[in-house]
Amino acid sequence: MPELRKDPVLGRWIIIARERGKRPSDFVIAESPTTGGFCPLCHGNENTTPHEVLVYGRDHGAPDSPGWKVRVVPNKYPALVIEGDLNREGEGLYDKMNGIGAHEVIVESPLHDDTFSSLAAEHLVMVFKAFQARIRDLEHDDRFRYVLIFKNFGKAAGASLEHSHSQLVALPILPRKIESELTGALTYYNYKERCVYCDIISQELKQDVRVVCRNDSFITITPFAPRTPFEMWILPISHSSAYHDQSEEQLKDLAEIFSESLSRLDACIPNVPYNFVLHTQPLRSQHMSHFHWHFEIVPKLTSIAGFEWGSGFYINPMPPEEAASYLRESLERLS
Amino acid sequence: MPELRKDPVLGRWIIIARERGKRPSDFVIAESPTTGGFCPLCHGNENTTPHEVLVYGRDHGAPDSPGWKVRVVPNKYPALVIEGDLNREGEGLYDKMNGIGAHEVIVESPLHDDTFSSLAAEHLVMVFKAFQARIRDLEHDDRFRYVLIFKNFGKAAGASLEHSHSQLVALPILPRKIESELTGALTYYNYKERCVYCDIISQELKQDVRVVCRNDSFITITPFAPRTPFEMWILPISHSSAYHDQSEEQLKDLAEIFSESLSRLDACIPNVPYNFVLHTQPLRSQHMSHFHWHFEIVPKLTSIAGFEWGSGFYINPMPPEEAASYLRESLERLS
Numbered sequence: 001m002p003e004l005r006k007d008p009v010l011g012r013w014i015i016i017a018r019e020r021g022k023r024p025s026d027f028v029i030a031e032s033p034t035t036g037g038f039c040p041l042c043h044g045n046e047n048t049t050p051h052e053v054l055v056y057g058r059d060h061g062a063p064d065s066p067g068w069k070v071r072v073v074p075n076k077y078p079a080l081v082i083e084g085d086l087n088r089e090g091e092g093l094y095d096k097m098n099g100i101g102a103h104e105v106i107v108e109s110p111l112h113d114d115t116f117s118s119l120a121a122e123h124l125v126m127v128f129k130a131f132q133a134r135i136r137d138l139e140h141d142d143r144f145r146y147v148l149i150f151k152n153f154g155k156a157a158g159a160s161l162e163h164s165h166s167q168l169v170a171l172p173i174l175p176r177k178i179e180s181e182l183t184g185a186l187t188y189y190n191y192k193e194r195c196v197y198c199d200i201i202s203q204e205l206k207q208d209v210r211v212v213c214r215n216d217s218f219i220t221i222t223p224f225a226p227r228t229p230f231e232m233w234i235l236p237i238s239h240s241s242a243y244h245d246q247s248e249e250q251l252k253d254l255a256e257i258f259s260e261s262l263s264r265l266d267a268c269i270p271n272v273p274y275n276f277v278l279h280t281q282p283l284r285s286q287h288m289s290h291f292h293w294h295f296e297i298v299p300k301l302t303s304i305a306g307f308e309w310g311s312g313f314y315i316n317p318m319p320p321e322e323a324a325s326y327l328r329e330s331l332e333r334l335s
Numbered sequence: 336m337p338e339l340r341k342d343p344v345l346g347r348w349i350i351i352a353r354e355r356g357k358r359p360s361d362f363v364i365a366e367s368p369t370t371g372g373f374c375p376l377c378h379g380n381e382n383t384t385p386h387e388v389l390v391y392g393r394d395h396g397a398p399d400s401p402g403w404k405v406r407v408v409p410n411k412y413p414a415l416v417i418e419g420d421l422n423r424e425g426e427g428l429y430d431k432m433n434g435i436g437a438h439e440v441i442v443e444s445p446l447h448d449d450t451f452s453s454l455a456a457e458h459l460v461m462v463f464k465a466f467q468a469r470i471r472d473l474e475h476d477d478r479f480r481y482v483l484i485f486k487n488f489g490k491a492a493g494a495s496l497e498h499s500h501s502q503l504v505a506l507p508i509l510p511r512k513i514e515s516e517l518t519g520a521l522t523y524y525n526y527k528e529r530c531v532y533c534d535i536i537s538q539e540l541k542q543d544v545r546v547v548c549r550n551d552s553f554i555t556i557t558p559f560a561p562r563t564p565f566e567m568w569i570l571p572i573s574h575s576s577a578y579h580d581q582s583e584e585q586l587k588d589l590a591e592i593f594s595e596s597l598s599r600l601d602a603c604i605p606n607v608p609y610n611f612v613l614h615t616q617p618l619r620s621q622h623m624s625h626f627h628w629h630f631e632i633v634p635k636l637t638s639i640a641g642f643e644w645g646s647g648f649y650i651n652p653m654p655p656e657e658a659a660s661y662l663r664e665s666l667e668r669l670s
Contacts, residue, residue, distance in 0.1 A: 016652075
C-alpha cells in the first residue's frame with residue numbers, strides 16, 4: 001500500500017510508492033519510452049490493461065475489445081490505490097496516511113503513431129469529454145478532494161510509454177500548488193473584487209505581446225513569469241472555475257486552440273517534450289468567483305538544478321514576449 | 336540586464352536571464368558537461384575566469400595565478416548582475432525588478448579530477464570556510480536579502496562544467512522555499528516553543544531508522560517525507576540558525592560527515608548525479624530560535640513530470656527507512 005507523508009516544516013506531501021524489490025542499483029533516470037515492440041495501449045491489446053472504466057467510439061462489441069476511439073483504464077502501476085479507507089495517523093511529530101486514490105490512463109487514440117496535436121478536432125473533443133466524465137464520476141467518491149489531469153509527452157518529460165495518453169490522479173488531499181493558486185487568487189479577489197485570471201486576460205489582450213492565439217472561447221498566452229522557455233497557458237475567456245462545466249461547443253473551441261498552440265510549439269521546436277496540467281476547482285466545490293480553470297503547458301527545455309531545488313526560483317533564458325512572437329510567427333513561417 | 340518577475344497568482348519569482356541571440360532551435364536540454372578539452376576552472380587557466388574574489392592556499396604569488404587550493408570567482412555567465420540599483424516597477428497588474436544580484440563559482444580544487452567527496456577533510460574545511468566568508472562579505476550589501484549556496488554534480492543534475500565546483504547566488508528577495516521553511520518553522524515554534532528541526536533530530540535519534548550517520552556535531556538523516564530516493568539532510572545537532580557562525584572545529588566535523596554521507600551514497604549508486612543546497616538564515620538576521628540551518632542533498636534519480644509540475648507533490652519509490660538502511664550498510668559492504 002502506498003503512503004502519503006507530510007514534511008513537518010513545509011507541509012509538503014509526498015507519495016511513497018514502493019516498487020517492490022527495487023535495490024539501489026536499479027535506480028536510474030527513466031530511460032526512453034518503449035519504442036517498437038509490444039504496446040499495451042494499442043488497439044487489439046485491450047486485454048493487457050486493467051478493465052476499462054470509460055470508452056468512447058465503440059458502439060457495439062464487448063468491453064475491453066477493439067473498435068474504440070478514446071479509452072480510460074486504471075494505471076497498471078498506480079501511485080495510489082483505489083481500495084481501502086482513508087487512515088490518517090501520526091508518528092511522533094510526523095503525519096501520514098495510507099495511499100488511497102485513483103490513478104488512471106486516458107488512451108487518446110487506438111493508433112500508436114497518433115499524437116495529441118495531430119488528432120482531428122472532433123477526436124480531441126472526445127478526449128476532453130473523457131476528462132470531464134472522469135472528474136464528474138470521481139466527484140462522487142467522498143474520499144477524494146481533487147482530480148489532477150496531466151500529460152507527459154516525450155522521454156525527457158517523464159513519459160514511460162510512447163503511445164499517446166494522458167493521466168489522472170484522484171487525491172485525498174488538496175495539492176499544494178492548487179491550494180497556493182486558490183489562496184493567491186482569493187487574496188486578489190478579496191482586495192479587488194475581481195478574478196486575477198480575468199484581469200490577466202484583459203491585460204494580455206490590451207498589451208498584445210504575450211498572446212499566442214485566441215478564438216471565440218479561449219486564449220493562449222505565454223505567462224508574464226514563465227518557469228520555462230515557451231511555457232503557455234490556455235484559459236477560457238469567460239470566467240469559469242470548473243472545467244467539467246464546459247459545454248460541447250466550448251470543448252470544440254478548446255480542441256481547436258489546444259491543437260493550434262501545440263502545433264505552433266512544434267513548429268518552433270520540433271518534437272519538443274512537454275507536460276501539461278489541468279488546474280480546475282476542487283471536487284464538490286460551489287462555483288468560485290475568484291478561481292479560473294486553465295491548462296498549463298510546460299515544455300521540457302531547461303533542467304531543474306540546485307538553484308531551483310534550493311530556492312523555488314526558476315531561471316528562464318527566454319522572455320515570454322519573445323517566445324510569443326516566435327510562436328505567433330511559427331506556423332506562418334512553415335506555410 | 337536580467338529581470339526578476341513575479342507570478343501574480345502564486346507570488347512565485349522567476350529570473351529572465353536572456354541568452355543573447357538564442358533562437359528556438361537553440362533550445363535543447365543541457366547536454367553533458369564538457370569532458371576533456373579546455374577547462375576554465377583548472378589551475379593554470381586562472382586568466383580565463385573573471386578576477387577572483389577569494390582565494391585560499393596561495394601564500395605568495397599574484398592574484399589570478401596558480402598555487403591556490405580553493406578559489407571563488409564571479410560566474411562568467413551570471414543569472415543576476417552585480418552592478419546597478421534595485422529598481423522595482425509594475426506593468427499593469429504584474430511586478431518586476433531588474434536582475435541585481437551576485438552569482439559566483441566556488442572552485443573546490445585546482446585539479447580537474449577531484450570530486451567533492453574525494454577531497455581530504457582539511458581541504459573540504461577550506462571550501463566550507465569559503466562559503467562562510469562569502470556570506471559574511473555579501474551580507475554588507477544592503478541590496479541583498481539572501482545568499483543561496485548550491486552544487487550541481489553530474490550532467491543530469493544540471494552541471495555544465497565537470498570540474499568540481501559549487502555556486503552561490505545572492506538575491507534581492509527572499510526565495511519562496513526559504514520563506515516557506517521560515518514560516519513553517521515559526522508556526523511550529525509559536526505553538527510548541529521548540530525548534531521543529533531540534534524535535535526532528537531528537538525523534539530521529541530515538542527511532543533510529545532514518546539516521547545515516549552522525550558525529551559529535553552533526554547528523555545525517557533521510558527525511559521522513561523525501562522528494563527523491565536517497566534524499567539526505569545534514570543538520571547540526573546543537574541548535575543554530577546561522578551557518579556562517581560555525582566554528583572551525585564544527586566545520587571539521589561537517590567536512591567529515593559530508594564526506595562520509597556522499598561516500599555512502601556513492602557506494603549505493605556509483606557516480607549518482609546530485610544537487611545540494613544550504614539553507615541558512617536570511618542576511619542580517621538576528622539569531623533565530625525557530626530556524627535551524629542545514630544542507631539538503633537531493634540525488635537526481637527520478638524525473639519531474641506532469642504530476643509533480645501540476646500538484647507540487649513528489650512520488651518517491653524508495654521509503655527513507657529503506658534508503659537509510661542501504662546507506663548505513665553501503666560502506667561496510669564495500670570493505
